[in-house]
Amino acid sequence: MSSKTLIGFIMIGVLAGLIFGLYLIDVKNTNQLVFVEGPSLSIVTEKFDFKKGEQIKIRLINSGTIPLHFSDSSYGLRITGLSGVLMYSPEKLEDSAPNAYLLNPKEEVEFVWDQIKNDGDLILEGLYKIHFKGFDPDSNKIEKSSTITIWK
Numbered sequence: 001m002s003s004k005t006l007i008g009f010i011m012i013g014v015l016a017g018l019i020f021g022l023y024l025i026d027v028k029n030t031n032q033l034v035f036v037e038g039p040s041l042s043i044v045t046e047k048f049d050f051k052k053g054e055q056i057k058i059r060l061i062n063s064g065t066i067p068l069h070f071s072d073s074s075y076g077l078r079i080t081g082l083s084g085v086l087m088y089s090p091e092k093l094e095d096s097a098p099n100a101y102l103l104n105p106k107e108e109v110e111f112v113w114d115q116i117k118n119d120g121d122l123i124l125e126g127l128y129k130i131h132f133k134g135f136d137p138d139s140n141k142i143e144k145s146s147t148i149t150i151w152k
Contacts, residue, residue, distance in 0.1 A: 033063060035106075039136040040064030041144035049149045052125060053115055056148065060132050061108040068134040068142055070101040075109055076133030082147075087117045087128065103134065115150065125150050 033042045042063040050056055060075055062068050070076055072092040079088040090111065103109065115123050131145045 033061060035063045036065075038064050039066045039068060039140070039142045041068065041132055041134060041142055043130055043132060043144055043146040045130070045146065045148060048147070049151055050115075052150055052152050053122065056113045056115065058111045058113060058130055059108050060103070060111070062103040062105050065105050066136055067102055067104045068136060070103065070134045073101060075101060075103070075111075076131070076143075077111060078131040078133075079113065080129050080131065082127050082129060087123055088113060089118065123150060125152050 033044050034040075040063045042061045044059040044061060046057055058077070060077075074090045074092045077090055078086060080086050117123055127147055127149055129145050129147050131143065133141060133143045136142055
């Protein structure tokens with residue numbers, strides 16, 4: 001193999017590593033909690049990488065200055081694969097009272113997920129997205145998602 005070919009392969013490897021690193025920075029956003037003016041949600045987990053079968057504590061925080069309301073006790077929690085396929089959503093307790101599930105500024109709710117899908121099976125290793133959905137006082141949808149990794 002000539003030295004020019006070897007240098008070419010090394011350059012391609014370095015470039016591929018740079019592109020993959022930039023992709024991971026976007027997927028694994030480490031700024032979990034940022035307080036802002038107006039409506040905002042933040043999702044905080046203890047870490048981003050979890051062992052298979054480990055309990056995952058998920059905190060939903062109203063990181064804005066406006067109270068947010070939710071339609072049920074799950075606060076719109078959904079855990080999906082990166083493709084959007086639903087893996088888990090908690091059992092919902094409906095409440096007919098308006099604003100029954102209200103999250104005031106700087107208040108939080110904690111959920112614990114044991115990595116079991118809705119069908120009762122354990123999830124596989126991979127990347128998963130945690131989604132929450134609520135509404136501001138004008139009924140505008142406020143959504144937030146965060147990515148975690150499950151390792152063997």
